[in-house]
Amino acid sequence: MSQKTIGGDAIDRDDLAKYLATALDITRFRDFCPNGLQVEGRREIKKLVTGVTASLALLEAAIAKGADAILVHHGYFWRGEDARVIGQKHGRLKLLLAHDVNLFAYHLPLDMHAEFGNNAQLAQRLGLLAEARFGEDDLGWLGTVADASIATVGDLALLIERQLGRVPLLIGDPAQKLGKAGWCTGAAQSLLGDAIAAGANVYLSGEISEPTVHLARESGVAYLACGHHATERYGVQALGTHLAAQFGIAHDFIDIDNPV
Numbered sequence: 233m234s235q236k237t238i239g240g241d242a243i244d245r246d247d248l249a250k251y252l253a254t255a256l257d258i259t260r261f262r263d264f265c266p267n268g269l270q271v272e273g274r275r276e277i278k279k280l281v282t283g284v285t286a287s288l289a290l291l292e293a294a295i296a297k298g299a300d301a302i303l304v305h306h307g308y309f310w311r312g313e314d315a316r317v318i319g320q321k322h323g324r325l326k327l328l329l330a331h332d333v334n335l336f337a338y339h340l341p342l343d344m345h346a347e348f349g350n351n352a353q354l355a356q357r358l359g360l361l362a363e364a365r366f367g368e369d370d371l372g373w374l375g376t377v378a379d380a381s382i383a384t385v386g387d388l389a390l391l392i393e394r395q396l397g398r399v400p401l402l403i404g405d406p407a408q409k410l411g412k413a414g415w416c417t418g419a420a421q422s423l424l425g426d427a428i429a430a431g432a433n434v435y436l437s438g439e440i441s442e443p444t445v446h447l448a449r450e451s452g453v454a455y456l457a458c459g460h461h462a463t464e465r466y467g468v469q470a471l472g473t474h475l476a477a478q479f480g481i482a483h484d485f486i487d488i489d490n491p492v
């Protein structure tokens with residue numbers, strides 16, 4: 233892929249947007265938000281900050297670090313939201329615009345990318361080998377745990393605790409033998425039915441809802457709620473690391489903790 237950089241350690245904002253549009257194949261997805269440059273800032277990008285969500289706390293931390301651009305998984309302008317620039321939205325946009333900082337956001341393209349995606353990056357950390365996809369738009373991934381010593385659902389829960397640094401909520405029997413695992417990061421509790429149909433005997437996602445518990449219990453498929461934020465910290469980090477190597481720009485990932 234050809235790209236034009238301003239210097240050895242900087243990239244033009246529009247060139248970065250073009251590069252990411254191709255690399256993440258953004259036109260492939262029917263998404264709930266615009267993917268790409270969401271808020272335009274200065275032209276020259278030397279310093280990139282990545283984070284999970286473009287919250288006010290992330291913007292403040294990124295600006296304090298001298299970011300020219302912020303790249304997140306959860307950006308702004310979600311379908312159906314109040315379009316007015318008031319309240320929370322005003323506070324965030326005002327800060328970005330006042331500091332002339334670019335905001336790039338990639339939602340589904342960053343969940344699904346084969347290398348930088350949240351599903352792929354979570355699989356890498358847990359040693360999950362993907363074999364198939366399931367659910368709407370193939371958002372769910374199905375596979376097996378590579379490490380044979382991870383034999384039960386309880387073993388998998390402990391592995392998640394070690395790798396993600398937090399205790400997952402397990403609905404099911406920890407002693408249940410592991411079969412096929414299904415996974416989808418974030419708020420993908422609604423894919424449990426598809427995971428069951430695809431043959432998973434354990435399903436991992438970020439969030440869980442009240443009805444999810446009953447479906448897990450009544451189907452005998454174990455459910456591991458590992459945290460929406462916790463499961464989606466890895467895609468932006470992998471992408472930021474790649475962009476730093478590709479264009480010689482500086483990159484920091486900032487983790488604004490979120491218990492959900």
Ligand SMILES: [Zn+2]
Binds near residue numbers: 306417418419460464
């Ligand atoms: Zn998410």
